[in-house]
Amino acid sequence: MHRSIDLPYADPDADWSLPGWLYTDPEYFELECARVIRPSWQIVCHESDLAEPGAWRTLSYLGEQLVVVRGGDGVIRGFHNVCRHRAMRLVEGASGCARKLVCPYHAWVYELDGRLSGVPMKSDYPALRLEDNGLAAVEVETWRGFVFVRLEDDGGPSVATMMAPYDAEVAPYRFEEMRRLSDVRERERRVNWKNVGDNYSDNLHIPVAHDGLTRLFGKSYAIEAAGWVDRMSGELVDRVSSDWWERFYQTHLPRVDHLPEANQRCWLYYKLWPNMAFDIYADQIDFMQWLPLTPTTSLLREMSFALPDERREMKLVRYANWRINRTVNAEDTWLIERVQEGMASSSYTAGPIGASEVCLRSFAAKIRERIPEARQHRAPPPGWSRRVRGV
Numbered sequence: 342m343h344r345s346i347d348l349p350y351a352d353p354d355a356d357w358s359l360p361g362w363l364y365t366d367p368e369y370f371e372l373e374c375a376r377v378i379r380p381s382w383q384i385v386c387h388e389s390d391l392a393e394p395g396a397w398r399t400l401s402y403l404g405e406q407l408v409v410v411r412g413g414d415g416v417i418r419g420f421h422n423v424c425r426h427r428a429m430r431l432v433e434g435a436s437g438c439a440r441k442l443v444c445p446y447h448a449w450v451y452e453l454d455g456r457l458s459g460v461p462m463k464s465d466y467p468a469l470r471l472e473d474n475g476l477a478a479v480e481v482e483t484w485r486g487f488v489f490v491r492l493e494d495d496g497g498p499s500v501a502t503m504m505a506p507y508d509a510e511v512a513p514y515r516f517e518e519m520r521r522l523s524d525v526r527e528r529e530r531r532v533n534w535k536n537v538g539d540n541y542s543d544n545l546h547i548p549v550a551h552d553g554l555t556r557l558f559g560k561s562y563a564i565e566a567a568g569w570v571d572r573m574s575g576e577l578v579d580r581v582s583s584d585w586w587e588r589f590y591q592t593h594l595p596r597v598d599h600l601p602e603a604n605q606r607c608w609l610y611y612k613l614w615p616n617m618a619f620d621i622y623a624d625q626i627d628f629m630q631w632l633p634l635t636p637t638t639s640l641l642r643e644m645s646f647a648l649p650d651e652r653r654e655m656k657l658v659r660y661a662n663w664r665i666n667r668t669v670n671a672e673d674t675w676l677i678e679r680v681q682e683g684m685a686s687s688s689y690t691a692g693p694i695g696a697s698e699v700c701l702r703s704f705a706a707k708i709r710e711r712i713p714e715a716r717q718h719r720a721p722p723p724g725w726s727r728r729v730r731g732v
């Protein structure tokens with residue numbers, strides 16, 4: 342089953358995929374980072390990761406280093422993790438807790454709300470006004486317990502707006518009360534970032550390339566594209582799988598009392614514009630984002646969260662889930678690395694998109710709207726992006 346609802350505009354190139362050069366071209370990559378990634382929301386962590394005043398978490402992408410920190414007033418704020426004096430990195434590592442943010446270079450002191458409050462040898466800088474030199478802020482959004490940042494505001498939708506069509510569906514999962522199951526996992530992939538997302542929302546490859554998912558879901562796998570979100574879902578079939586871990590998961594998944602009957606044995610996947618997704622299982626949820634590194638490499642960043650549940654059965658089922666999806670991930674990695682190489686082939690331009698491929702259509706349409714040059718099936722002559730940007 343597939344359906345597409347409320348696509349915001351008609352796209353004249355709707356029956357074509359994005360062309361291959363968009364997955365390799367350095368000029369296009371720069372433009373795309375500026376117009377698509379910088380203005381979009383990126384997940385950092387869960388609110389419970391910042392439980393105490395002074396607790397902080399970092400996220401780096403596109404050459405920017407960001408830190409989110411909970412203030413003494415309980416508010417979570419986001420800043421560039423860069424000292425205003427000589428640009429030293431303020432906090433080091435993925436997470437920590439501090440009473441104040443003290444620069445390790447010359448000991449300038451910032452309060453948890455970003456204000457500059459201490460400068461050694463202050464009289465050395467007669468023109469320095471502390472109130473004008475607080476940390477550079479970035480926007481923060483919290484949605485259902487998760488903390489997101491964005492580098493620029495281009496008027497794009499909030500995470501809450503993107504997820505609004507499915508708010509009632511995700512509410513019973515109680516994301517706000519979830520806790521981290523494990524540390525952030527980061528893995529580099531030799532693919533353009535769009536290749537990860539294209540594959541995530543690709544419905545046609547499930548029965549071809551994922552035997553395990555096909556055993557688990559039968560023919561129930563469904564997709565839809567609703568504005569800013571793709572939704573995929575599968576219902577666990579009753580027929581017991583021949584695979585040991587799949588069978589274990591099918592037969593041991595405990596009841597989760599706060600979930601509706603329809604969600605007890607359902608796997609739900611949401612992909613949000615433009616580069617993050619979360620997989621919702623009755624036993625846990627996995628967040629994933631794919632951050633561009635270069636035109637042909639990306640960083641996968643993954644986190645798992647769940648409601649506290651000490652049942653032994655639940656722990657084992659979560660492990661089985663991880664085993665099953667580890668295989669799925671390996672299958673997808675194999676596919677997308679080969680697609681990436683094919684995108685660089687001189688023989689490939691754009692490919693046709695089927696009527697059922699509503700998520701690929703939705704994504705390509707949004708890219709074309711932001712970067713009209715993406716309609717061209719071959720790369721324009723070098724220097725094209727300078728002309729587009731008027732420099």
Ligand code: FES
Pocket residue numbers: 424425426427428429444445446447448449
């Ligand atoms: S660079 Fe931070 S105090 Fe000098």
Ligand SMILES: [Fe+2]
Pocket residue numbers: 540541546551669673
């Ligand atoms: Fe896949």
